[in-house]
């Protein structure tokens with residue numbers, strides 16, 4: 001009997017361990033391939049210059065246009081998503097706290113929105129853009145990506161807020177808080193790490209998404225200066241360069257992939273550090 | 285309303301769907317005394333306490349009917365200054381729930397809601413309230429750090445200080461020592477005895493010994509009903525109802 005238990009234990013340990021480590025292996029392999037193919041092309045020029053005339057045939061230049069376009073779009077969209085998402089998540093957890101059905105319905109809706117493929121958001125954004133008489137531009141891209149990531153901000157923040165114990169709600173209310181004061185003075189602080197996670201996740205999704213900006217942001221070799229100008233993005237830069245018959249240009253796609261990955265990594269690591277720091281010292 | 289009752293409860297009923305959690309509660313809670321609500325788990329003590337400051341509002345499924353008079357007004361009447369009413373009572377729950385703010389700001393939270401901004405007044409209050417609960421000497425050097433660093437017992441006293449800061453008339457405590465070690469429990473009990481000169485205190489407990497130690501007025505509840513009430517000496521030495529008799533035997 002004991003022998004059987006030991007064998008059983010060992011079997012499942014190997015099985016679960018295999019699942020876990022193979023995942024890490026695959027991830028490592030992906031990153032390795034991207035770096036292997038792209039690292040030689042990753043020069044300083046690649047990062048700090050925009051494409052020149054012959055760039056797509058292997059000529060001089062870089063992807064500064066796409067780096068800046070992607071950053072502008074992701075930052076703009078994340079800011080919009082925060083402006084709508086933070087109050088929405090707080091509302092769900094304060095004013096709707098005693099209406100569990102409504103809460104459930106809204107959460108279900110947001111989950112559905114989260115699950116909609118980004119190409120659908122792209123098509124929707126495109127339609128709105130046409131209706132408003134706009135052309136593909138930084139602004140249209142920002143708005144479309146904001147649609148895509150707002151449900152992510154709300155639900156991610158909400159997931160943390162709804163783990164806040166009822167007792168803390170009761171404590172704040174019994175001291176005389178209104179529900180709004182509960183939301184902005186207590187839940188906000190208590191759920192701050194959730195807010196950071198939400199922003200980070202949304203930003204990562206926003207900067208890496210190609211389909212939503214495909215029709216709405218356009219593409220250009222210039223770094224955008226105004227909201228109504230078209231903007232290049234890293235995912236599309238990768239897409240266009242990968243389609244080139246010239247091997248050198250294809251490798252540049254991997255270099256752009258490295259840049260995108262590193263940006264997301266920097267954002268995520270610094271946000272984690274910030275979240276840790278804030279949850280300790282954010283006592284004002 | 286008689287002057288010496290802080291709370292008068294008339295025909296209070298609380299229902300969920302067709303289940304009655306509180307059945308026709310009629311109760312007077314005397315001023316400046318410790319009233320202990322005693323009874324087995326699930327008999328409705330917490331629900332009764334929640335009704336007193338309308339935290340029942342948080343639970344849509346609870347239907348509350350009847351009247352609860354505090355300072356001559358029926359707090360169950362739908363009205364929008366429930367926030368003011370809640371500031372008449374400090375709440376202490378089973379577990380301490382410090383706000384995610386510094387120790388200092390935990391104490392000033394309720395006062396600031398009242399509109400007090402004067403730094404000197406706030407400082408004064410923080411010191412006074414923390415001294416009242418015997419925490420001042422322990423925390424005066426780390427007022428601006430997080431309450432997470434305090435022990436559970438200290439946190440519970442901080443929660444008491446925070447409640448006292450809004451100058452309540454009443455203290456409502458729901459099994460306030462159930463998460464605490466014996467020493468901290470005793471500290472809280474001693475505090476209640478000291479504070480009853482200035483406050484009316486309602487303590488919920490299922491611990492018979494604690495009820496005996498604390499009560500000036502004891503209320504025994506069973507399945508949502510008040511079965512017996514009176515002075516603890518009389519009640520516990522000479523129980524009338526079979527429920528209380530059984531509880532006293534099981535509890536000793």
Ligand SMILES: Nc1ncnc2c1ncn2[C@@H]1O[C@H](COP(=O)(O)OP(=O)(O)O)[C@@H](O)[C@H]1O
Nearest residue numbers: 300305324325326327328329330331332343345
């Ligand atoms: N929000 C609620 N919904 C449904 N049932 C509840 C709710 N609150 C309390 N009850 C029920 O009411 C009874 C009394 O609960 P409670 O007041 O917490 O008892 P006590 O504090 O004496 O242990 C329990 O049976 C509990 O299940």
Ligand SMILES: [Mg+2]
Nearest residue numbers: 326329330458
């Ligand atoms: Mg209880």
